[in-house]
Amino acid sequence: MNIDPSGSLGEILFTEEQIASRVRELASQITQDYQGKSLVVMSVLKGSVFFLTDITRHIDLPVELEFVKISTYKGTTQPQVQPRFEHGLPWVHGKNVLLVEDIVDTGETLHYAREALLQNGVASVRICVLLAKEGYQSRGGCVPDYIGFCIPNLFVVGYGLDYQERFRNLPCVAVLHQSGDGESK
Numbered sequence: 001m002n003i004d005p006s007g008s009l010g011e012i013l014f015t016e017e018q019i020a021s022r023v024r025e026l027a028s029q030i031t032q033d034y035q036g037k038s039l040v041v042m043s044v045l046k047g048s049v050f051f052l053t054d055i056t057r058h059i060d061l062p063v064e065l066e067f068v069k070i071s072t073y074k075g076t077t078q079p080q081v082q083p084r085f086e087h088g089l090p091w092v093h094g095k096n097v098l099l100v101e102d103i104v105d106t107g108e109t110l111h112y113a114r115e116a117l118l119q120n121g122v123a124s125v126r127i128c129v130l131l132a133k134e135g136y137q138s139r140g141g142c143v144p145d146y147i148g149f150c151i152p153n154l155f156v157v158g159y160g161l162d163y164q165e166r167f168r169n170l171p172c173v174a175v176l177h178q179s180g181d182g183e184s185k
């Protein structure tokens with residue numbers, strides 16, 4: 001893959017195989033936890049798209065799928081705006097919603113999404129993330145119910161995660177070094 005001049009791929013944190021194996025474990029836990037209940041799996045676009053399609057195919061329950069888009073990072077590696085739903089929320093009143101997101105960093109995005117769902121009268125909301133960045137608990141945001149992997153406080157890309165819309169289609173999760181990181185290799 002061609003590398004953006006402003007960012008170069010570093011260490012692979014999780015290979016395709018490691019991700020697939022962990023995704024199956026999470027799916028099996030979710031299957032157990034929602035036995036006998038209805039379930040709406042709500043994907044937070046775009047970062048969770050590969051995670052969503054992989055995990056739902058291993059959840060052995062009749063799930064409904066919904067998609068929401070929440071703006072936060074505007075093409076940089078730092079949050080610049082308050083989260084907001086770009087196209088509103090689907091009608092999920094009275095349903096059990098499992099929000100699926102790529103990563104929790106400050107937890108603000110998921111905190112916002114969870115509060116909005118509760119205000120819209122869902123029966124329950126749980127949160128499933130592929131990655132949780134070290135220290136997310138102390139940043140005051142949301143604490144996920146299901147976490148694929150905990151990672152150091154680094155910017156990562158791949159398996160849906162992007163830097164300026166690039167690298168989403170990497171099958172693994174890798175560290176992105178940016179110019180100015182002091183890691184100019």
Ligand code: IMP
Nearest residue numbers: 104105106107108109154155156161162
């Ligand atoms: P939070 O609201 O600070 O938890 O940020 C969550 C959102 O920021 C995620 O949905 C990602 O889109 C983005 N984000 C946070 N950290 C990273 C990263 O390391 N790589 C790519 N996107 C990230």
Ligand code: MG
Nearest residue numbers: 045046047102
């Ligand atoms: Mg995202």
